[in-house]
Amino acid sequence: MGEVIHKRVKPLQVNPFKLSQPMGATLAFLGVDGCMPLMHGGQGCTSFTKVFFTRHFCEPIAIQTSAVTDAIAVLDGGDYSIVESVKNITKKVTPSLIGLLTTGLPETKGDDIRGVAAQIDYPLVYVNTPDYEGGFESGWALTCKAMIEQLVEPAGRADDNKLVLLPHISLTPIEVEKIKEFIEGFGFNVFALPDLSTSLDGHLGEKQAALSSGGIAVEDIRKLGEAGLVLSVGDSMQACAEALLKKSPEMRHHHFPHLQGFEATDSLAELLLTETGFSGPPLAVARWRQRLQDAMLDSHFSLGQSRFLVAAEPDQLTGICQALYDAGGKVTVAISSVDSPQLEKIIAETVLVGDLEDAEHLADDYDVIIGNFHCEAIAHRHHKGLVLRGFPNWEQVGNPLKNDALYEGGAYFLFECANTAMEMRGHH
């Protein structure tokens, strides 16, 4: 492991890939069935967020705004805007849950949303997510934690067949589904919180819903305390698991920093074997492990001569760097959107908290860039290979079905990286 630079030296962000807490919070609420995320702030935050996700997922996005104006900002402590919003939303639709999240504006003036939430007689979860703190990943995690704290009923007895999965924000809908299926293969009844695998997986419904359609049911969230086991994936989700353990003294917790690549999937399989006492995994799992082994060998030649820059949220960054490392890919630069203690664990020559201007300045240090759609301009200007990952990806369709997780996704991921690197070398 190489150098880790935790602090930015610039006064500003140039070509940022960092995203805000309210946006992460919104996405978490969209993993709950029949939810209406309600963003407390100016109307623009909501509009930007809605367009951002609509373009990324190619799906309609349910969200509303408390539409705070300059006059309201001075006069109101949130009571009026939020109560009025709930009234207006429920006039038209009947959400199973209203997900109230804040932005920088009401946080600056100190609105007491907990107090306002207490006045509202409707199923509602509130969370403080100012956009001048944290980032995309923490917004998602804080929201997940708030749902656990405010919805999950305390449980006395643990059901050993019931398992809670807490996925980090960068896991795609199909990745969440694959992880659930992997665990289900060992006989567990799995509930993911949040669960994008059935909401933003890109499915054609009967009609367009005005609320999130699919995701974990609110009733199921209330009963998560009955689970015997909770698995958190991504360091950002540790605090959520801890919050859940408080609801149920019997529950046991296992943590995975990520589920990308050979080693991480092996440790998940090992855990599930220990928990169940099974002698082996389902046949398909074993077969995919062999395929990943073969994929590592097939791609190692290309990966071994390629240098990568990866720009991502901390949890995804950790996973991608590990998966590349396993097959000989050299990550020369890993850029994280925000600071995190976890950066110390990332396998790369240099790890820094930065932006895409940094990526551009370091253009001599890598052959392939892995990151969001804003990386395309860099790849084009500096003739780099490009592997699109993370939010947003407005350049391609099919984002919800991109799978890098476990043995199966790991094989696809290595092939894509190796092929991109080879193609790039062929051109230059």
Place this chain on the structure above:
Amino acid sequence: MASKPKIKELLDESSCAHNQTRKVACNAPTPGATTGGCAFEGAQISLFPYADAAHLVHGPMTCLGSSWETRATGTSYTGRDLTQMGFTTDININDVVFSGEEKVAASIDYIMTHYSPEAVFVYATCVTAMIGDDLDLLSKQAAERHGVPVVPVHAPGFVGSKNLGSRLGGEAVLTHLIGTKEPETTTPFDINLIGEYNVTGDMWQYTPLLEELGIRVLSTLSGDGRVAQIRTAHRAKLNVLVCAKSLVSLTRKMEERYGIPSIALSFYGQRDTSNGLLAIAEALGDAELIERTKQLIAREETKLTEKLKPYQTFFKGKKAVLNTGGNKTWSIAAALQDLGIEVVATAVKKATQDDREKARKTLGKNGVLMMNPGVEQAKIIDETGADLLLAGGRSLYTAIKKGIAFADVNQEKKKSYGGYEGLLNLAEDLKNALQNPVFKNVARRAPWEK
């Protein structure tokens, strides 16, 4: 603090046709029932296309993080295209408590050192307006330090809608840039293009024609724009307001201040393009120019008619239902008619009184103006046997149920539909939509549902 525009005054625009009745576009938003962007986004839309200027957003991460590199506004600028770059102070809790002013000053210095733009626009946002960071003073000091215009843009999201933000953006340009420089030469046919952002190169569909006519685009706000040119805008003979009501305050003020008359037009579809070109020539008031323009229009229309023939044959007898808002309610309808498609209905729920009148005129007396398109459109498709639904993504399900072709009017378009040539792009896309079997195929029932 003279640079902060009076918002009340901007909302009460005397040149707005709809001002007599009620302020349709200017009402306060309803909590929990509001869509559409904020003032900051409006300002960004109107100013970001200046590719030789840096655009520094002073705020937390949502404002810029979700919005940079979102609009395909083309530029011919040969330097680094700063429109497609994002600069933000990304304020943190410390800045909120102790002020972010130092960060603004240091950020401008950083930008000047590394990118040496022709100007820097500094955008206030909700949080930084609330904590009272003094962008006017910071901009003034930075301008003195660096010798380029540094323009504070006071359009924080919470002051209102996207439309108001565009006006505030125009206001900033009027206060800080227009009239600060003299053009090297002037011609009798100098115009400013106001409110044309050159999305997907829309503007390039007709600027070669203007050039051929001897009409010079002195400056733009702000498609393919340059800071040095907009600074000379006060010497133009005519302001041409392209499809943008939001900047009518700016053109009125330029008329008062500099005596520049203005006309409003659109370059969408054949009729609008021809009318627009002629309107510019007539407003410039030169008989020879008018004659030249008529000849050019005749030539272009003949050329286009020839190219459209195969499409018109294909579109013959085809009927469309249009469900969109604003000026699109009639401008797209007119373009469809140019292609030979019959527009049987258009939604006017989200249109101003003025747009509704234009829609009625465009569709004729038999056309249906839908006040409640969500409910009406399915029925109208059945009644008229429409072949094509042009609407936002939400209506896709209606099209699938009815088994007819669908085109998303709100989708980020990749190529221009503007001018004469753009009509061919639209024709091609609609032909592809009508020929695509996908809408019927996805409607197939699953074997286990039969």
